[in-house]
Every structure is written in C-alpha cells, then in structure tokens.
Amino acid sequence: MEVKSVIGTRRSIRFFEPWREVEREKIQAILEATYRAPRMLETDFLRIVVMYRDRLSEEELATLQTPTTTAQLDMAPVVLIFYAESEAFEASKLEANHQALMDLGVLNPSHGWTKERYASSVGPYLQGLADDADRVPISFGRDAGGPTVSREVMRLARTAIGVAQTFALLAAVDEGLSAQLSAINTTTVKAMMGIPDSWIPSSPMLLGYHGESRAAGGQRPREAFEEDFFELRYGHPFYREPAVVEHLRECDMIQPGAPFPWRMTEVRALARKFGLPD
Amino acid sequence: MEFKKAVGGVRTYQYFEPWHPVERGKVQTILEAGRLASRAVNTAFSKAIVAYRDSLSVEERELFKTPLSAALFDVAPVVIFWYYDMDARRQAVEEKKWPTVASGTLVGIGALGPPHGWSHRYVQQVVLPEVLTPGLEAGPQRGGNPDAGVGMAQGLLAALDEGLAVCLAPFDEEGARKVLRTPETWEPVTAMFVGYPAESVEAAGQEPRPDFESMFFEQSPDQPFVRDDAVTARLREQGLIQRAAPVPWRRPEARALSRMLELPTGDDVAGGN
Amino acid sequence: MSTPSFGNQESVRRWFDSRAGLWGPGSSDDGLLDWLEQFCTKVERQPNELIDECLRAATDSDSLVLRTRARRRYIDAIAQFELDNASRDAANVVRSFFIHNGVAMNPTVLR
Numbered sequence: 001m002e003v004k005s006v007i008g009t010r011r012s013i014r015f016f017e018p019w020r021e022v023e024r025e026k027i028q029a030i031l032e033a034t035y036r037a038p039r040m041l042e043t044d045f046l047r048i049v050v051m052y053r054d055r056l057s058e059e060e061l062a063t064l065q066t067p068t069t070t071a072q073l074d075m076a077p078v079v080l081i082f083y084a085e086s087e088a089f090e091a092s093k094l095e096a097n098h099q100a101l102m103d104l105g106v107l108n109p110s111h112g113w114t115k116e117r118y119a120s121s122v123g124p125y126l127q128g129l130a131d132d133a134d135r136v137p138i139s140f141g142r143d144a145g146g147p148t149v150s151r152e153v154m155r156l157a158r159t160a161i162g163v164a165q166t167f168a169l170l171a172a173v174d175e176g177l178s179a180q181l182s183a184i185n186t187t188t189v190k191a192m193m194g195i196p197d198s199w200i201p202s203s204p205m206l207l208g209y210h211g212e213s214r215a216a217g218g219q220r221p222r223e224a225f226e227e228d229f230f231e232l233r234y235g236h237p238f239y240r241e242p243a244v245v246e247h248l249r250e251c252d253m254i255q256p257g258a259p260f261p262w263r264m265t266e267v268r269a270l271a272r273k274f275g276l277p278d
Numbered sequence: 279m280e281f282k283k284a285v286g287g288v289r290t291y292q293y294f295e296p297w298h299p300v301e302r303g304k305v306q307t308i309l310e311a312g313r314l315a316s317r318a319v320n321t322a323f324s325k326a327i328v329a330y331r332d333s334l335s336v337e338e339r340e341l342f343k344t345p346l347s348a349a350l351f352d353v354a355p356v357v358i359f360w361y362y363d364m365d366a367r368r369q370a371v372e373e374k375k376w377p378t379v380a381s382g383t384l385v386g387i388g389a390l391g392p393p394h395g396w397s398h399r400y401v402q403q404v405v406l407p408e409v410l411t412p413g414l415e416a417g418p419q420r421g422g423n424p425d426a427g428v429g430m431a432q433g434l435l436a437a438l439d440e441g442l443a444v445c446l447a448p449f450d451e452e453g454a455r456k457v458l459r460t461p462e463t464w465e466p467v468t469a470m471f472v473g474y475p476a477e478s479v480e481a482a483g484q485e486p487r488p489d490f491e492s493m494f495f496e497q498s499p500d501q502p503f504v505r506d507d508a509v510t511a512r513l514r515e516q517g518l519i520q521r522a523a524p525v526p527w528r529r530p531e532a533r534a535l536s537r538m539l540e541l542p543t544g545d546d547v548a549g550g551n
Numbered sequence: 552m553s554t555p556s557f558g559n560q561e562s563v564r565r566w567f568d569s570r571a572g573l574w575g576p577g578s579s580d581d582g583l584l585d586w587l588e589q590f591c592t593k594v595e596r597q598p599n600e601l602i603d604e605c606l607r608a609a610t611d612s613d614s615l616v617l618r619t620r621a622r623r624r625y626i627d628a629i630a631q632f633e634l635d636n637a638s639r640d641a642a643n644v645v646r647s648f649f650i651h652n653g654v655a656m657n658p659t660v661l662r
Binding site for chain 2 (some may be wrong): 001002003004006007008010012014015024025027028029031032033035036037038040041044046047048049050051052055067068070071072082100101104105106107108109110111112114117121122125134136151154155156157158159160161162163165166167169170171174180181193194195196199202203216217218219220221222223225227228229230231232233234235238240241243244245247248253254258259263264266267270271274276277278
C-alpha cells in the first residue's frame with residue numbers, strides 16, 4: 001500500500017475476528033518494520049514479545065485484562081507487547097553503536113564524528129543523561145520499588161517505543177491486518193512470561209483481522225490543527241493550507257471523519273456478531 | 279511510495295541541500311501525518327514547532343546545538359522540533375478539552391461503547407476519576423510519553439514518502455525555549471531535520487542492528503522469534519530490507535559532500551575515518 | 552420512602568435514556584424489562600440496589616467508586632443466568648443494564 005493510504009486507513013480497531021489466526025509471516029513482516037525504525041541516540045532499546053492468545057489458558061487471559069481492555073483481548077488472536085531494555089543505554093554499548101556507524105560512513109568527520117570528539121564531547125553528554133540524579137522506577141503499580149532509570153533515559157526509552165509502535169501499527173495495516181494500542185496488566189505479564197526487571201513496559205498492540213469494517217466508522221476526530229503545530233515560535237500557528245488538505249484527501253490520507261451515519265447500527269450489529277451486550 | 283520501501287529507506291541522513299527549500303505543503307504533510315497518529319484516550323500529547331534554517335540567526339542556531347546535532351543545524355533547511363505536552367492529560371480531563379475519551383467523544387461516535395463495557399456514565403463517573411485523574415495532582419511529569427514518539431514517527435514516514443531526507447537528533451532544551459518560547463509544560467522529544475538529500479538516497483546503506491532474535495520473542499523472552507528466510511526474501515524484494523551499509527562508494531561520496539558543503543572532510547582530523 | 556415501580560427506578564430510566572442516546576429512539580422495549588426483572592427476582596434485588604452495590608458514591612466528589620467484589624459477584628450471577636436460560640441474549644440484556652449505569656463488564660466473545 002502507499003504510505004499515505006496506510007496512514008489514512010489506520011484506526012484503533014476494537015473488533016477483531018477471534019476465529020482467524022494471523023499468519024506468522026505477517027507477524028514477522030511487522031517485526032521487521034520495527035527492526036528498521038530509527039533509534040533514539042542509536043540505542044537498541046526495543047524488545048517485543050509476541051503473545052498468542054490461544055496459547056494462554058482462559059484464566060491466564062482473564063488476568064491480563066484491565067478495567068479498560070476486556071473484550072478486545074478476548075478477540076485479538078495476537079498481542080505484541082512492547083518493552084524498552086533500559087540496560088541498552090550503557091556507555092560501552094552506545095560507544096560501540098556509534099563507532100560502528102562511524103566505521104560504516106554513516107556518521108562522518110564532516111559532522112564532528114571522530115573518536116577524539118566522541119571521547120571529549122559525545123560520550124560525556126550521553127553519560128550525563130544516564131547519570132541524571134532524577135530517577136524514576138522502571139515499573140509502576142505493584143511492581144514499583146524495583147530498579148530505576150534516570151528520567152532522561154526513561155524519556156528516550158518511551159520515545160523509542162512510540163516510534164516502534166508507529167512502524168508496527170502501519171505495517172499491520174499494510175499487511176491487511178488491523179491493530180490497536182491498548183492496555184494490559186503488565187504486572188501479570190511480567191510474572192507470567194518472566195520479563196526481566198530492566199525492561200520498561202508499554203502499551204501492547206492487539207493484532208488480528210478486523211471484525212468491524214476497516215473504516216471503523218470514519219477517521220477519528222482531532223483537535224484543531226493549529227492547536228498542535230506552530231511555525232517559528234510557540235503561539236504562531238502553522239497555517240493550514242486548504243489545498244494541501246485537499247491533496248491529502250485525494251491521496252487517501254485524510255479520509256471521511258467519524259461518525260459515519262450508520263456507525264451506531266454497525267456497532268449494534270457487531271455486538272450481535274460477537275455475542276456482546278449493546 | 280510503497281509503505282515497505284519507505285520503511286526500508288529509513289536512514290540517518292546527514293547531508294542536505296541547504297539551498298533547496300522544502301515546499302511548505304510537504305512540511306504540512308508531515309504535520310498532518312503526525313496529527314493522524316494513534317494516541318492514548320485520543321489526547322493531543324504530540325506538539326511541534328517548525329523552524330527554517332534561513333529564518334534563524336547563526337546565534338539562534340548555536341543555542342539549539344548538542345554534541346550529537348551540531349552540524350545538522352547548519353545544513354538542514356527545515357527543523358521540526360517535536361515535543362510532548364505534559365499538561366495535555368490534565369487539559370483533556372479537567373477542561374474536557376478536545377475530542378477525547380474524557381470529553382465523551384469516543385463513546386459518542388461509536389469508537390468505544392457498550393459491546394466493550396463502555397457507556398457515557400462509565401466514562402464520566404468511573405474512568406475519569408479512577409483511571410485518568412489519579413496522578414494529575416502531582417503536576418506535569420517529565421520522562422517522556424510513547425504517544426509523542428508515535429506522532430513524530432508517523433511524520434517521519436510521511437517525509438520519506440515526500441522524497442525528503444530526515445534525521446533525528448537531540449536539541450538543547452533551554453536554548454530552544456529561548457528561541458521558540460515553548461511552554462514550561464513541553465518536554466522535548468527530538469529534533470527532526472528535514473530537507474532534500476545532498477547524498478544518494480541509499481546514503482551509507484541500511485544501518486546495522488543487533489541480531490533480530492535478540493530483540494523479538496514469542497510468548498516469553500527465552501523464546502527468540504526465529505526469522506523465516508522466505509519472509510526476509512519477500513521483504514527484500516519489496517524494498518523493506520535493502521543493501522546494508524556501507525555501500526562501496528560511501529567514503530568518496532562523504533568526502534565530496536563535505537567539500538561541497540564546506541564541512542571538514544576528515545583528512546585533516548586526527549583519527550578521522 | 553416507598554420503592555418506585557420497577558420500570559420507574561432511576562437506574563432503569565438511566566438505562567433506557569442512555570440506550571436511546573446511543574442507539575436512537577425505539578431501541579428499548581418491554582422485552583428488556585422482562586429479562587431484567589427475571590434477573591432481579593433471581594438475585595432478590597431491585598435494579599437500583601444492583602447499581603448501588605457496585606458503585607459507591609465518593610465522599611469528596613460527585614464521582615463513583617467501583618466496588619470490584621460486588622461487580623465480580625454480579626458478573627458471575629449473570630453468567631449463571633445465561634446458563635439457566637440457555638440464552639446469551641437474555642444475559643446481555645442484564646449486562647447492558649449494568650454497563651449503561653456505569654458498571655463495565657463483558658462476556659467472553661462468541662467464536
């Protein structure tokens with residue numbers, strides 16, 4: 001699919017066909033996309049555990065639910081659970097990664113990438129981020145009290161996860177699948193799967209074939225463009241050129257907005273399809 | 279551009295044509311893509327400010343620089359400063375601002391509803407006080423938010439789709455605050471350097487990663503997700519997996535680009551490479 | 552104060568109003584009330600009592616606090632009601648009543 005169409009077609013899908021498995025090759029294609037996602041400060045934060053719903057017992061599945069994620073977990077045959085390995089942000093690993101990029105000509109002396117400058121400038125800058133005294137726990141809730149990371153490393157780790165999640169969501173659409181970033185009981189997952197203490201948890205991605213129409217009632221509403229984007233300085237909105245909006249409509253990136261007139265009828269029909277209340 | 283080719287085309291681009299302005303419509307397209315990204319409870323965490331190299335003074339550009347991004351501010355014609363608005367959740371919850379879960383919009387449009395156990399009363403009287411409000415009393419909390427990364431990354435793919443080169447690198451928060459006048463509640467995500475590539479589209483080639491099986495797992499972290507070679511072959515054909523760095527011509531290309539852009543070539547730098 | 556008649560209880564009116572708001576007028580009928588009444592008879596509670604048991608008014612605001620044990624008890628009771636009547640639809644009527652009153656719950660999806 002074309003990039004713009006993929007972006008425009010993505011929705012947070014909440015109805016999946018529970019009886020239809022996802023081909024392993026499609027899961028691999030999604031992982032391969034996240035594998036190519038840009039890294040934050042060349043840190044290899046990303047870890048993903050692919051969880052197959054049907055390998056869990058009913059009891060295990062029930063314990064993964066949160067107050068806001070119930071039926072989706074029951075419907076999605078696959079869940080990609082995203083983590084950031086906090087120990088990836090270590091001086092020796094970062095230096096090795098940067099050195100590899102210098103050796104390959106990705107980073108060059110033209111931009112100040114030399115061994116000497118790394119030692120005198122880049123390395124200490126990165127070390128400063130890791131050593132920041134302002135620290136936060138890796139896990140919250142019942143798992144709080146375990147290892148901590150500097151808040152700066154947490155910021156980078158969370159950003160890295162977000163970047164990978166984008167690549168995964170869009171790759172799923174490109175593979176003809178549907179997905180949703182949702183919530184899961186990370187404490188239960190940690191105990192059930194033996195997740196290391198150093199892994200920072202994040203939202204899982206539910207994955208499957210869409211059980212609702214792919215348009216899912218239309219593109220979800222957003223605040224005004226001018227509230228999010230500015231030019232030259234904060235407070236000076238980036239003027240939204242209507243001709244560009246029209247072009248993006250033609251390219252399928254901006255699609256008809258929610259709710260479609262028939263959306264509520266569709267939702268009630270879906271409730272009947274899956275035996276859910278209305 | 280085909281999605282897989284865009285993903286395969288991700289590079290740490292370093293060499294831009296500083297004299298070649300990026301069409302404003304392409305910059306808008308990047309922002310539009312970011313705006314359409316997934317975000318928790320549909321809240322506007324992701325913000326951005328667009329700056330142009332030629333509209334910044336040399337002194338202002340200096341204020342943005344970090345050891346990892348110094349030269350980029352001198353060669354990229356456009357820099358998009360991406361931020362995480364740490365106050366967005368509070369605004370959504372307390373002010374019922376924007377079409378979010380908190381304002382009731384997602385239930386109202388049929389994105390969430392009774393089939394999943396949700397109703398307006400559940401949102402307003404249970405989810406809001408028990409899920410979305412706790413923690414707000416502590417005020418804005420630094421430490422990032424994946425959703426800010428989600429929006430930025432979707433913009434990055436749109437930039438590649440527009441035929442532009444992109445690079446992510448950090449910027450100096452205090453310096454940027456002076457120039458861009460950002461609110462105290464905005465935390466930096468990253469700077470996105472955008473422009474037409476002066477280097478070949480391949481750049482150095484696809485950049486190295488750790489072993490696939492050390493990052494991806496099935497059912498538990500002791501079960502690596504073993505790659506199927508037939509799938510990697512398909513993805514190679516489709517452009518997601520491309521020629522690995524370094525392409526053979528990379529060194530002379532980098533030196534030539536350095537001369538062209540009047541940057542150090544490395545020949546005069548001890549320990550250069 | 553005497554208990555309002557079954558269909559006039561606040562929780563029942565809220566249920567019907569919420570359904571009408573989402574699904575449109577005419578989306579609820581007396582058939583729904585029949586199933587709810589059967590469930591109430593079985594658990595020996597009035598509709599308002601069911602909701603009051605699951606949602607406690609917070610002391611410092613007008614919000615509600617979910618009582619997880621009570622909710623769990625009724626989730627199990629509805630599952631049994633479904634078995635007794637051999638009807639997912641009947642049980643979903645009762646679930647709908649709870650959901651529109653702010654008590655989230657889901658059965659397992661049908662495959």
